[in-house]
Amino acid sequence: MADRDVEQLTAADARAEWERLAAKVARANLAYHREDAPEISDAEYDALKQRLALIEARFPEFAVGSPTGQVGAAPSETFAKVTHAVRMLSLENAFADEDVADFAGRVRSFLNLTDDAPLAFTAEPKIDGLSLSLRYEAGQLVQAATRGDGEVGENVTENARTIADIPKALSGAPAVLEVRGEVYMSHADFAALNARQAAAGEKIFANPRNAAAGSLRQLDATITAARPLRFFAYSWGEVSAPLARTQMDAVGRLREMGFQVNPRTQLCRTTAELLTVYGEIEQARASLGYDIDGVVYKVDDLALQARLGFRSTTPRWAIAHKFPAELAWTRLEAIDIQVGRTGALSPVARLTPVTVGGVVVSNATLHNEDYIAGRDAKGNLIRDGKDIRIGDWVQVYRAGDVIPKVADVDLSKRPEGALAYVFPRQCPECGSDAVREEGDAVRRCTGGLICPAQAVEKLKHFVSRGAFDIEGLGARQIEMFFADDQLPVREPAEIFTLAARDATNITKLKNRDGFGEKSVTNLFQAIEDKRKIPLNRLIFALGIRHVGESAANLLARNYGTWAAFESAMTAAHVGEGPEWAALTAIDGVGDVLAASVVNSFHQAAERASIDRLVAELEVQEVAPPRTEGSPVAGKTIVFTGTLEKMTRAEAKARAEALGAKVAGSVSAKTDLLVAGPGAGSKAKEALKLGIETIDEDAWLRLICA
Ligand code: IVH
Numbered sequence: 001m002a003d004r005d006v007e008q009l010t011a012a013d014a015r016a017e018w019e020r021l022a023a024k025v026a027r028a029n030l031a032y033h034r035e036d037a038p039e040i041s042d043a044e045y046d047a048l049k050q051r052l053a054l055i056e057a058r059f060p061e062f063a064v065g066s067p068t069g070q071v072g073a074a075p076s077e078t079f080a081k082v083t084h085a086v087r088m089l090s091l092e093n094a095f096a097d098e099d100v101a102d103f104a105g106r107v108r109s110f111l112n113l114t115d116d117a118p119l120a121f122t123a124e125p126k127i128d129g130l131s132l133s134l135r136y137e138a139g140q141l142v143q144a145a146t147r148g149d150g151e152v153g154e155n156v157t158e159n160a161r162t163i164a165d166i167p168k169a170l171s172g173a174p175a176v177l178e179v180r181g182e183v184y185m186s187h188a189d190f191a192a193l194n195a196r197q198a199a200a201g202e203k204i205f206a207n208p209r210n211a212a213a214g215s216l217r218q219l220d221a222t223i224t225a226a227r228p229l230r231f232f233a234y235s236w237g238e239v240s241a242p243l244a245r246t247q248m249d250a251v252g253r254l255r256e257m258g259f260q261v262n263p264r265t266q267l268c269r270t271t272a273e274l275l276t277v278y279g280e281i282e283q284a285r286a287s288l289g290y291d292i293d294g295v296v297y298k299v300d301d302l303a304l305q306a307r308l309g310f311r312s313t314t315p316r317w318a319i320a321h322k323f324p325a326e327l328a329w330t331r332l333e334a335i336d337i338q339v340g341r342t343g344a345l346s347p348v349a350r351l352t353p354v355t356v357g358g359v360v361v362s363n364a365t366l367h368n369e370d371y372i373a374g375r376d377a378k379g380n381l382i383r384d385g386k387d388i389r390i391g392d393w394v395q396v397y398r399a400g401d402v403i404p405k406v407a408d409v410d411l412s413k414r415p416e417g418a419l420a421y422v423f424p425r426q427c428p429e430c431g432s433d434a435v436r437e438e439g440d441a442v443r444r445c446t447g448g449l450i451c452p453a454q455a456v457e458k459l460k461h462f463v464s465r466g467a468f469d470i471e472g473l474g475a476r477q478i479e480m481f482f483a484d485d486q487l488p489v490r491e492p493a494e495i496f497t498l499a500a501r502d503a504t505n506i507t508k509l510k511n512r513d514g515f516g517e518k519s520v521t522n523l524f525q526a527i528e529d530k531r532k533i534p535l536n537r538l539i540f541a542l543g544i545r546h547v548g549e550s551a552a553n554l555l556a557r558n559y560g561t562w563a564a565f566e567s568a569m570t571a572a573h574v575g576e577g578p579e580w581a582a583l584t585a586i587d588g589v590g591d592v593l594a595a596s597v598v599n600s601f602h603q604a605a606e607r608a609s610i611d612r613l614v615a616e617l618e619v620q621e622v623a624p625p626r627t628e629g630s631p632v633a634g635k636t637i638v639f640t641g642t643l644e645k646m647t648r649a650e651a652k653a654r655a656e657a658l659g660a661k662v663a664g665s666v667s668a669k670t671d672l673l674v675a676g677p678g679a680g681s682k683a684k685e686a687l688k689l690g691i692e693t694i695d696e697d698a699w700l701r702l703i704c705a
Contacts, residue, residue: 006054006055014058018052019226022222022226023196025222078471079146081152081155082152082154083152084151085178085237086237086238087151087310088131088133088150088180088237089313089314091314091318092314092319092320093319095321095322095324100271100275104121104274107316107317110307110649110650111307111308112650118269120299122251122266122300123268123296124234124262124298125264125294125296126292126295126296126321128208128292129182129184129212129213130216131181132145132146132156132216132231133147133153133178133237135176136176139171141157141160141161141166141167143157144166146216149466150313156216156217158221159218159224161221162221162229163229163230164230165230165232167259170258172256172257174243176240177239178237179259180236181233181234182231183212183229184209184230184290184291185208185211186208186228186230187208187290187291189230190207190208193211193228194211206359207291207357215227230260230290231259232259232260233254233260234262236254242302244302247298247301247302247305248267250302264280264281277295278321292323293322293323295320296319296321298317299317307646307650309653309654325357326397328356328361328396328397329354329393329395329410330354331351331394332350332390332394333350333351333391335347335350335372336350337428339427339429339454340454341457341460342543343451343454344442345423345427345434346367347367347371347372349363349364349366349394350362350363351396354396356404361396361398364396364405365403366406368442369423372421374387377441383408388406388421389418390421391418392414392418394407394409395407395408425443427451429445429447429454430452432447432450433445449605449606456479458543459489459490459495461543462492462495463495466540468492468530468533468537469537471523471526472519473495473523473526491609492609493612493613495527496617497616498524498527499524502524532620534619535556535622536622538619539552539565542610544600545596545600550588551588551589556622557622557624558624560624561621568583569601572598583598587661631658631702632672632703633660634659634660636661636670637661637674638673638686639673640673640683641675642678644676644696645697645700651674658703665682666682666686666691670691671692672693673694675693675695676696
């Protein structure tokens with residue numbers, strides 16, 4: 001068919017044609033430059049680019065990031081990292097109506113509001129996409145970053161520039177404005193994309209969320225440009241001047257600046273109203289044209305949001321009310337036991353594949369042995385005590401991004417002679433005893449590092465994203481090196497001796513199948529680059545039970561250097577002594593976590609492996625929380641008596657955010673006592689010890705509240 005005159009195309013037709021052509025050009029670029037396998041003739045390629053250029057001459061807005069301006073595929077290896085000026089948080093989840101009432105109750109009690117004091121919330125759809133932070137300086141889009149681990153994301157600026165919903169310039173915006181929202185793909189665009197992918201013999205995406213994520217995280221922005229991504233703005237990070245006094249008005253300003261904001265956002269004055277809006281949005285879910293997985297409620301008054309502040313990863317002023325999970329019935333074919341890095345034996349259901357909410361599910365977690373037997377951790381019956389047996393018909397569900405779970409079993413379909421499942425008492429991987437400790441729901445392999453499954457899982461964790469994150473050394477490569485006799489990697493330290501060992505081997509890695517000169521050079525360089533590692537990442541990478549990313553951050557910030565951390569953990573004894581007291585005094589470090597850390601430093605084999613690793617590294621210091629200008633940073637404060645302007649919880653959270661430590665009792669280590677009316681023994685003690693004592697108003701003046 002002859003091309004229509006560009007002047008006669010409607011904007012919608014032009015967009016559709018542009019997307020089709022841009023995808024072809026992007027594909028051709030990739031085949032030619034990255035895969036060295038041209039798929040179309042040079043003449044066809046030139047004709048495509050000419051037509052694109054004609055369309056872009058009439059619709060210049062399409063030109064940003066277009067393949068017409070590109071010479072070849074970007075020589076990209078990976079995305080640059082971006083440290084968020086203000087952390088990107090996630091949301092606490094609510095499932096039942098009572099959880100929503102509890103949330104409102106917690107907000108009231110934190111703020112010391114009576115039940116009848118007015119308190120408005122916004123309610124809006126929770127978009128099932130991926131969050132993105134857009135930074136505007138002087139009204140110009142200067143950076144777009146993915147959420148990453150919340151502190152550090154990936155720089156996807158060029159890709160974001162290709163998304164039509166994202167303005168490249170704003171008028172009437174503060175000098176610095178970080179707009180946050182969700183990148184997503186509509187159902188119609190998703191179906192069309194998958195049809196194009198199938199026709200081109202390319203990867204088919206499981207759902208719109210994966211398609212959006214895969215499209216945004218393209219190293220070649222021309223591919224993103226050809227993918228139909230959209231963006232809803234719903235929040236912000238750093239701003240040089242407040243946007244408004246309420247959430248509703250702030251979102252209104254974002255709309256005026258040119259962002260798409262969700263039209264179903266509503267203001268609610270009671271919990272009952274929130275639940276009504278939840279019901280309305282759930283009703284509309286199927287006809288919205290894009291995936292949502294719940295409704296987000298936010299305190300409307302921004303001054304109250306600021307007072308409520310954040311927990312370690314979620315704000316106190318918002319919650320996500322999730323829709324019930326999607327369900328399906330299928331047959332349980334087998335139960336496999338997987339051994340994790342901390343030795344946990346996890347039962348996995350192998351299922352006859354079934355579609356649950358658009359995704360094919362063939363594995364699901366069965367949690368632990370009690371769950372299979374129909375009991376919870378406290379011995380109460382679950383599923384009315386029905387156990388789960390191989391051959392049973394089971395109900396599977398998915399909630400959001402999480403691993404599918406087995407919820408229920410249909411006893412009427414149980415095959416005759418099916419036997420109750422006997423959970424193994426030995427580790428299926430190393431044969432060591434698998435034991436359950438008092439109070440632990442999980443049976444664990446006692447093999448420690450001699451268990452190959454634990455060792456390999458620890459290594460996978462070690463190279464994972466929040467840990468050493470070594471480019472080119474993922475789970476697949478770890479499994480390969482772990483099983484390799486010539487160039488084995490059986491513990492983290494051996495990753496850093498790989499290159500030296502390879503140099504002395506007769507058969508070099510670069511000559512093996514699946515490797516080449518370039519990939520090996522890149523791998524060794526990526527490993528070399530990670531010899532310098534921040535303390536928090538190292539602590540997380542050690543894979544100590546109970547130590548996730550936020551605990552590792554806490555520990556790193558408190559001890560600062562590896563030397564300080566290592567000597568404190570070596571000297572510490574569980575349950576006693578000054579090192580234990582100092583460790584458990586860290587807000588957020590409980591006895592269980594502390595014992596787990598101390599024990600790993602006292603377990604000979606594990607300790608030796610840690611020492612061998614650290615000998616290969618240069619561990620970078622981690623600074624304490626940013627509290628420049630804070631009058632109370634590093635001080636120990638005690639609150640006593642009645643506080644009238646804020647609750648105890650709020651006072652504590654504020655002091656901690658300013659870098660102070662809040663203690664429960666007065667001692668020689670106390671720097672400041674904040675005493676309200678009715679202060680008793682603590683005030684007397686402070687007087688005796690000569691500790692500065694101030695009232696609540698002086699405290700508020702001190703912290704400029
Ligand atoms: S507000 C500080 N509003 O849900 C809280 N988040 O599960 C900022 N999300 O990481 C988030 N729709 O990626 C907010 N209307 C909405 C949202 C939304 C989707 C995502 C966001 C967040 C995740 C948490």
